[in-house]
Amino acid sequence: MRCGVDVGGTTVKLGFVEGKKIVDSFSIVTKKETLFDDIFSKIVEYTKKNNIELESIGFGIPGIVRDNYIVKMPNIAISGIDLNVISKKYFPNVRIKASNDANCAALGEAICDTDNVKSSYFITLGTGVGGGYVYDGKVVDGVNCACGEIGHMFIDHIHNFKCGCGLSGCLETVTSATGIVRLAKKYYSEFETKIPAEMSAKDVFDCAKEGDQLGVFVLNMVSEYLAKALANLAVVVDCECFYIGGGVSKCGSILTDCIKKYYDKYSFYATKDTKIKLAKLGNDAGMIGASYL
Numbered sequence: 081m082r083c084g085v086d087v088g089g090t091t092v093k094l095g096f097v098e099g100k101k102i103v104d105s106f107s108i109v110t111k112k113e114t115l116f117d118d119i120f121s122k123i124v125e126y127t128k129k130n131n132i133e134l135e136s137i138g139f140g141i142p143g144i145v146r147d148n149y150i151v152k153m154p155n156i157a158i159s160g161i162d163l164n165v166i167s168k169k170y171f172p173n174v175r176i177k178a179s180n181d182a183n184c185a186a187l188g189e190a191i192c193d194t195d196n197v198k199s200s201y202f203i204t205l206g207t208g209v210g211g212g213y214v215y216d217g218k219v220v221d222g223v224n225c226a227c228g229e230i231g232h233m234f235i236d237h238i239h240n241f242k243c244g245c246g247l248s249g250c251l252e253t254v255t256s257a258t259g260i261v262r263l264a265k266k267y268y269s270e271f272e273t274k275i276p277a278e279m280s281a282k283d284v285f286d287c288a289k290e291g292d293q294l295g296v297f298v299l300n301m302v303s304e305y306l307a308k309a310l311a312n313l314a315v316v317v318d319c320e321c322f323y324i325g326g327g328v329s330k331c332g333s334i335l336t337d338c339i340k341k342y343y344d345k346y347s348f349y350a351t352k353d354t355k356i357k358l359a360k361l362g363n364d365a366g367m368i369g370a371s372y373l
């Protein structure tokens with residue numbers, strides 16, 4: 081049995097994984113002061129109670145990790161934690177590994193894809209935009225743990241919105257849930273629309289499904305930015321498929337179909353057949369992926 085831990089800003093999800101399935105899972109509240117002792121104590125308690133021997137424990141961390149050393153978790157305001165040291169207190173003989181949370185979700189989607197995919201790139205569209213690159217069953221972290229940080233690829237010289245990272249024109253500024261709302265508000269007065277003035281990204285795409293002018297305009301704009309980003313990535317990593325995940329992707333094939341339309345326009349001829357799929361695992365991807373790090 082493997083354990084996959086998905087560390088979040090408000091809760092931590094712990095999954096116990098056998099094969100590619102989560103057989104049991106539970107959540108604990110994220111407490112900054114005692115976070116990893118809380119997590120390890122819970123795992124000890126669970127494994128003792130159920131008489132389980134763990135093969136490995138994997139961690140999906142919302143931040144930067146190098147060799148199991150957490151450099152920074154900006155949303156939880158924790159930095160400088162060595163998981164190798166803490167884990168020795170609780171599980172001296174169990175292999176542990178940590179990576180960025182989007183990388184873990186990328187790995188989860190890749191290993192659970194029944195198409196037996198060897199190389200894939202996962203993009204998560206949520207409050208921000210993240211991603212991860214998986215090659216031959218392994219996450220590619222990169223030297224700075226920045227491989228997959230597609231949200232901060234420069235893509236938009238038209239609006240050039242300021243990004244949370246300090247740069248401007250990042251993919252995140254125009255394709256995250258926040259970015260979608262930002263675009264809809266920017267063009268609000270130029271179209272007839274049923275989208276409420278105080279909208280969510282879901283409102284925008286729900287209206288697009290019904291043919292709302294502003295909704296369709298924003299959907300096209302967001303999809304075009306994403307397609308350009310994917311076309312750029314394709315000539316760098318030349319992967320078999322892209323997965324589109326995160327809260328925004330819940331709108332379904334209307335988004336992937338629109339991305340495909342533009343991808344065909346912008347992609348290099350050799351990478352035109354790269355598949356663009358909706359991610360399937362939702363919230364479980366991070367736990368499953370972490371357990372396979």
Ligand SMILES: [Zn+2]
Pocket residue numbers: 231232243244245246247248250252
């Ligand atoms: Zn940025």
